[in-house]
Structure formats: C-alpha cells, structure tokens
Amino acid sequence: MCCGRLSLGLEAMLEGGFELPRRGEARRAGREVLRDSIFVQLRDDILRGRFSRGESLVELKLASQYGVSRTPIREAIRQLEIEGLVRYLPNRGVVVEGITTQDVEDIFVIREHLEGLVARWAAARVTPEELKKLHEVLELQEFYVAKDDVHQITVLDTEFHRLLLEASKSKSLRYALGSMLDYVEQARLRSLSVPGRIHDSVREHKSILEAVEAGDSEEAARLIAKHMKNARNNLLRFVTEQEKKDNSHEDS
Amino acid sequence: MCCGRLSLGLEAMLEGGFELPRRGEARRAGREVLRDSIFVQLRDDILRGRFSRGESLVELKLASQYGVSRTPIREAIRQLEIEGLVRYLPNRGVVVEGITTQDVEDIFVIREHLEGLVARWAAARVTPEELKKLHEVLELQEFYVAKDDVHQITVLDTEFHRLLLEASKSKSLRYALGSMLDYVEQARLRSLSVPGRIHDSVREHKSILEAVEAGDSEEAARLIAKHMKNARNNLLRFVTEQEKKDNSHEDS
DNA sequence: TTGCCCGAGGATGTATACAATAATACACGA
DNA sequence: TCGTGTATTATTGTATACATCCTCGGGCAA
Incomplete structure (x- = not known):
C-alpha cells in the first residue's frame, strides 16, 4: 500500500512531469505531427x-x-x-460552436476566482528558473509599453499568466485554466486597448511578480485578484464604448 | 416526503430516462461510436x-x-x-499519467473556489425541468441513505453536482469542472465513507437545492462552499485514518 | 570491457479503402 | 398539389496498408 504510493511519487519525480508545452507547439524541435x-x-x-x-x-x-x-x-x-x-x-x-461573448465574460469571472490560487501556489513553488523567465517576459512587456505595441503586450500577457500557471505546479489548475488563456486572448487585446491600460497592467504584473518572488502567497493572491478585476472592468469599458460607437454609426 | 413520488422518481431513474450528458455515454439511443x-x-x-x-x-x-x-x-x-x-x-x-493524490487535493481546493459560482449561476438560471431532476436525485439519495449504500450515494452525488453544473448554463464553467467530477469520484467515495457523512452530505444537498430553487444566489453559494469544505475535511480525515491503519498493519 | 555502428523489429504517423449511416432529390401515386 | 417511398449521394465510422521513426541488441573494433 504505502510502497505503491512511494514508487508513484518517485516515478513522478523522475518523469519530471511539468514541461508540457502549450499544445501544438513543436512537441520536439524540428518535427511536428x-x-x-x-x-x-x-x-x-x-x-x-x-x-x-x-x-x-x-x-x-x-x-x-x-x-x-x-x-x-x-x-x-x-x-x-x-x-x-x-x-x-x-x-x-x-x-x-466557437465561444460566445457570454463564454468570455464567464471566463473572466472564473479567472477572478482561480488566478488567486495560481498566484498563491506559484509563490510557494516557483523555481529560480521560472522566476528568470517571468522577469524576462516582464522586461519585454516594459519594452513594448514604451513602443505602445498593444498586440505584443497581449501576447506577453498570455505568456506571463501561462508561466505563472506552470509555476503553480498543479496539473488540475493547468487543466482548468490552460486553454481559457487562449480563448480570451482576443478579448484581452481589447481590454488592453483602453488608453493607459497597458501601463497599469504591466505595473500590476510587476507587483505580482515581486510578491511571488518574495514567497508572499497571500499578497500575490490579493494582487492578482485585483489585476483580474481591473482587466475585466477594462473589457467592459471597451465593450460599452464600442457599442456606443456602433450605435452612432447606425444613426448616421 | 411522500412515498408515492419517491417510487415514481426511482422508477424513472432506473428506467434510464435520464439522458446523461456525461461524455461518451450513448450519444444517441441504441448506437454508440x-x-x-x-x-x-x-x-x-x-x-x-x-x-x-x-x-x-x-x-x-x-x-x-x-x-x-x-x-x-x-x-x-x-x-x-x-x-x-x-x-x-x-x-x-x-x-x-493518471491522477495523483496531489491532483485530487488540488481539485478539491479548486472546486471550493468554483462551486460557489456554479450555485450562484444555477440559482439564477435553473429551469423547472432541471429542478425536477435535482429533486429526483435528492430523493434517490435519501432512499440510499436509508439503505446505507455509500456507492450509490457517491454516484448520485456526482449526478447532483453535474446537474447543478448544467443548470449554471456556463460552457466555460462546465469545461473547467466537467471531468474533475469524474476524476475525484473515487476520492468522494472515500470521503463519504466516513461514518455519518452520507447523512450530512445529503442534508447539505437538500439545503443547497432549496436555496437554488428560491433563487437565492448568495445563500446557495455560501452553502455549497461549506459543503465543499466539509467534503474536503472528511476526505482528509479518511486519509489520515487510513494511514494510521496502514501503519499499524506494517507493525504487525 | 567499452564504445560505436548498424540493421531488424516494433510502434507510430499518414493515407486510403471499404462499410454504414444520414441527407437529398426525384419520381410516383393519391 | 402534396406526401411518400426510394434511389442516389455525400459524409462519417472503421479497418487496413504503407511510410517513417525510434529503440534495442548484436557484432565488431579499439
């Protein structure tokens, strides 16, 4: 009984189980199925x-x-x-089937409830290597903030959250959130298009990363929850403004 | 609780008039790929x-x-x-890969964070038909509590939560939680094996369903969060007791 | 013995052939 | 004209053939 569980853990260790890359990206260099x-x-x-x-x-x-x-x-x-x-x-x-506006809204709410866990577990389990990657992504984001390149920032935003997710070392969490990040990439592009948002967003990433690096789970969770709420509000703002525009176009 | 209706619900269940959306079960009557x-x-x-x-x-x-x-x-x-x-x-x-003990633990934590949403949205969007099904499941659970059939109660527990999930009408939520219910069925079997737990669990289901039926989102969310916490604690209790037993077996 | 090369065997990756099923069109009769 | 039965066709479900890749072990030389 106990031996089974022991060997299980051992195998898991040897398997080195966490390098599952984003689906579909070259599973091995050079060749792809x-x-x-x-x-x-x-x-x-x-x-x-x-x-x-x-x-x-x-x-x-x-x-x-x-x-x-x-x-x-x-x-x-x-x-x-x-x-x-x-x-x-x-x-x-x-x-x-695709995804509807409703699905996207749901995903934002769900992420508000789950990203806290991501941050909490990441703060407890992140490796130096992962921290390095996170810093790299953050620096790149700052670079693109200076260039005002919203698209690149969005891509890196996905990357940041994905790295944090990997750092949480939870297969279940990765399963639950994994493709949601991809599903709402378009929406985040819009959310980040609100003037001034990219600046704030990257700053929030920075403070989240600091908390994670310090191993402060609670603070990291608090910060990322706020980050998600801001992101959602920005999306809503974008959507309502878009609707306003659409309406005025209809009038003319 | 009226016995006539109970037997009716029971018959309906046993008849299989209960088309489960659970993946892979007959997509259409008679034929399956x-x-x-x-x-x-x-x-x-x-x-x-x-x-x-x-x-x-x-x-x-x-x-x-x-x-x-x-x-x-x-x-x-x-x-x-x-x-x-x-x-x-x-x-x-x-x-x-299978799922590890760690995965199961994670799933319970994740569910603590998400089932609240399930209950909240279900309370707002449940249809009379779904309520009927939920009541049927609950009655069946009470039937099996009387017979002390933990296995059946576990299966119906999955069913109850799955129905609630469907009632939430959120594809994203269903995607995030869908297979988790199946993944931890074994674990819930253990959690429910703790003496007295089946009784409490079904009673909790009952109060959750009442809140959902009343459309009281907040109350439903509160109750289901408590339900999840209890379930998790019971699982932990079972595990620690099991380990105690294992240890004493080793000694002999 | 150790290390390397290489070839056989086995497993997967892809393509295609055949079977079964559902949609469509059309003719026929009321 | 309308409905219905049927033949046709398009499409999926399953099986199998062929190509490619990986592993592993034998043989050989240092």
Missing part, C-alpha cells in the same frame, strides 16, 4: 471567427484544404471536441 | 488504477484487446491526451 498543426490552425480559425458559428466541418473538405488526408483532420477534430469548440452530431460530423 | 466506449473504458481503467502510472499504451495491443482497429483507439487516446490523463511522447506513443 500534422494533427497538432491542424489542431492549432483550426482552433485559431474558430477563435478568430474565420469559421462562423453553426458551420459544419466536413473532413474531406478540410483534408484537401490543408493538403493532408482525413486521419490527422479527424484527430484534430477529436481534440477540438473535448475542448468544446465544436459540437459532435452522430454520423453527421461536427459543427462549429 | 466505438471511440466513445473505448474512451470511457480507458478513462475508467486509468482512474481506477488498472493501468499503472508510467505504463505505455500500445495502440495495436489495445486494438486487439478491445477487438477493434487502431483508428478508434487512436481517437480515444487523442481525447485522453487533451484531458491530461496520458502524456504524449513523439513517435513513441503515450504513457499513462
């Missing part, structure tokens, strides 16, 4: 709205479109299915 | 520990074992991969 690149492309195409909601994905069509056979397509679709981006209809294939 | 049944079997086998951690899954072996070709096996594996139950090694197949 087709289903992964298809998966990433399909997912991006769905998230960017290149497939409209309700559109059905036909395997043969996709196969010829991507210049591969049905097999990798099918496997990519199976993965999209688990992620909930497509809906399966028996013997009729899959239709695009 | 192979990859789904393979997926469910493999997942259960992993969660139940029939595959040991680190063991590699060989497609051809599994294919002959289940009497199907490689294709459905591969697709099932792709899904396990996304769920994080197996780890992919390029050109070498997948090895079983």
Whole structure:
C-alpha cells in the first residue's frame, strides 16, 4: 500500500512531469505531427471567427484544404471536441460552436476566482528558473509599453499568466485554466486597448511578480485578484464604448 | 416526503430516462461510436488504477484487446491526451499519467473556489425541468441513505453536482469542472465513507437545492462552499485514518 | 570491457479503402 | 398539389496498408 504510493511519487519525480508545452507547439524541435498543426490552425480559425458559428466541418473538405488526408483532420477534430469548440452530431460530423461573448465574460469571472490560487501556489513553488523567465517576459512587456505595441503586450500577457500557471505546479489548475488563456486572448487585446491600460497592467504584473518572488502567497493572491478585476472592468469599458460607437454609426 | 413520488422518481431513474450528458455515454439511443466506449473504458481503467502510472499504451495491443482497429483507439487516446490523463511522447506513443493524490487535493481546493459560482449561476438560471431532476436525485439519495449504500450515494452525488453544473448554463464553467467530477469520484467515495457523512452530505444537498430553487444566489453559494469544505475535511480525515491503519498493519 | 555502428523489429504517423449511416432529390401515386 | 417511398449521394465510422521513426541488441573494433 504505502510502497505503491512511494514508487508513484518517485516515478513522478523522475518523469519530471511539468514541461508540457502549450499544445501544438513543436512537441520536439524540428518535427511536428500534422494533427497538432491542424489542431492549432483550426482552433485559431474558430477563435478568430474565420469559421462562423453553426458551420459544419466536413473532413474531406478540410483534408484537401490543408493538403493532408482525413486521419490527422479527424484527430484534430477529436481534440477540438473535448475542448468544446465544436459540437459532435452522430454520423453527421461536427459543427462549429466557437465561444460566445457570454463564454468570455464567464471566463473572466472564473479567472477572478482561480488566478488567486495560481498566484498563491506559484509563490510557494516557483523555481529560480521560472522566476528568470517571468522577469524576462516582464522586461519585454516594459519594452513594448514604451513602443505602445498593444498586440505584443497581449501576447506577453498570455505568456506571463501561462508561466505563472506552470509555476503553480498543479496539473488540475493547468487543466482548468490552460486553454481559457487562449480563448480570451482576443478579448484581452481589447481590454488592453483602453488608453493607459497597458501601463497599469504591466505595473500590476510587476507587483505580482515581486510578491511571488518574495514567497508572499497571500499578497500575490490579493494582487492578482485585483489585476483580474481591473482587466475585466477594462473589457467592459471597451465593450460599452464600442457599442456606443456602433450605435452612432447606425444613426448616421 | 411522500412515498408515492419517491417510487415514481426511482422508477424513472432506473428506467434510464435520464439522458446523461456525461461524455461518451450513448450519444444517441441504441448506437454508440466505438471511440466513445473505448474512451470511457480507458478513462475508467486509468482512474481506477488498472493501468499503472508510467505504463505505455500500445495502440495495436489495445486494438486487439478491445477487438477493434487502431483508428478508434487512436481517437480515444487523442481525447485522453487533451484531458491530461496520458502524456504524449513523439513517435513513441503515450504513457499513462493518471491522477495523483496531489491532483485530487488540488481539485478539491479548486472546486471550493468554483462551486460557489456554479450555485450562484444555477440559482439564477435553473429551469423547472432541471429542478425536477435535482429533486429526483435528492430523493434517490435519501432512499440510499436509508439503505446505507455509500456507492450509490457517491454516484448520485456526482449526478447532483453535474446537474447543478448544467443548470449554471456556463460552457466555460462546465469545461473547467466537467471531468474533475469524474476524476475525484473515487476520492468522494472515500470521503463519504466516513461514518455519518452520507447523512450530512445529503442534508447539505437538500439545503443547497432549496436555496437554488428560491433563487437565492448568495445563500446557495455560501452553502455549497461549506459543503465543499466539509467534503474536503472528511476526505482528509479518511486519509489520515487510513494511514494510521496502514501503519499499524506494517507493525504487525 | 567499452564504445560505436548498424540493421531488424516494433510502434507510430499518414493515407486510403471499404462499410454504414444520414441527407437529398426525384419520381410516383393519391 | 402534396406526401411518400426510394434511389442516389455525400459524409462519417472503421479497418487496413504503407511510410517513417525510434529503440534495442548484436557484432565488431579499439
């Protein structure tokens, strides 16, 4: 009984289990399996709205479109299915579900509840190596703040939160939050487009990282919770302003 | 509680008029695609520990074992991969990851942070139909409390929380929590094995359902948070007692 | 013995063939 | 005209063939 658990832990250690990279990124340098690149492309195409909601994905069509056979397509679709981006209809294939505005709003709320855990656990378990990477990302963000490059900052924002997630060393947490970061990247781009927001956002990252580095779990959790709340408010502000613009356009 | 309705609900349940959205179970009456049944079997086998951690899954072996070709096996594996139950090694197949004690503990903490949202949103959005189902599950639980059938109560516990999750109408939340319910079913079986716990647990469900039915989001969130905390404490109690037993066995 | 090369075997990656199922169109009859 | 049954076709479900890659062990030389 106890021996089983012991060897379990040992194996886990030897396995060095945490270097799972973002799905689909080269699983090994140089070579990548087709289903992964298809998966990433399909997912991006769905998230960017290149497939409209309700559109059905036909395997043969996709196969010829991507210049591969049905097999990798099918496997990519199976993965999209688990992620909930497509809906399966028996013997009729899959239709695009995508994510709705409601989904994005939910994700922001969910992250408000979970990022605290990320920060707390990361503060307790972060490695020097991970801290180094986090600092690098932060410095890059500051660089791009000076250049006012919102897009780059958004990408690095994802990276920052992903690194923190890895640092938390929790597979369950990574499972729960992992793809949410990708799902709302578009939304964060908008949230960060509110004038002055990039500056604040990066500053918040800086203070979060300081708390994590100091091992102050509670402070890190408090700061990241505030960070999430600010991000959400900014998104709301952006959305309402967008609506105002849309309305005035309609009038003219 | 009226006995007539109880037996009615019971019959309905046993009849199987209860279409579970739980992955892989008959997507349509009568017919099921192979990859789904393979997926469910493999997942259960992993969660139940029939595959040991680190063991590699060989497609051809599994294919002959289940009497199907490689294709459905591969697709099932792709899904396990996304769920994080197996780890992919390029050109070498997948090895079983399973879930560790640490993962289970994390899941309980994560649920403490998220089930509040489930209850809150469910209270706001639940439909009469869903309420009916929830009541049925609750009545069945009370039935099995009388019979002291911990296993059935555990299964129904999963069902109760899953129904609540569906009632929350949030795809994102469902994605984050969906398979966690399955992952910790074994653990909840243990948590509920603590003497007297099944009684309290079902009573807590009852009060949660009352708050949800009354549309009292805050109360529902408060109650379910307490429910989760109790469940976690019971699991811890069970584990420590188990360890005590193991130790005394070792001595003999 | 140690280290390296290399080839066989096995496993996965991809493509394609065949079977089963659902959607569609069309002809036929009321 | 409308509805219905049927044939056709498109698409998915499953199986299998072929290509590619990795591992592992034998043989050989230093």
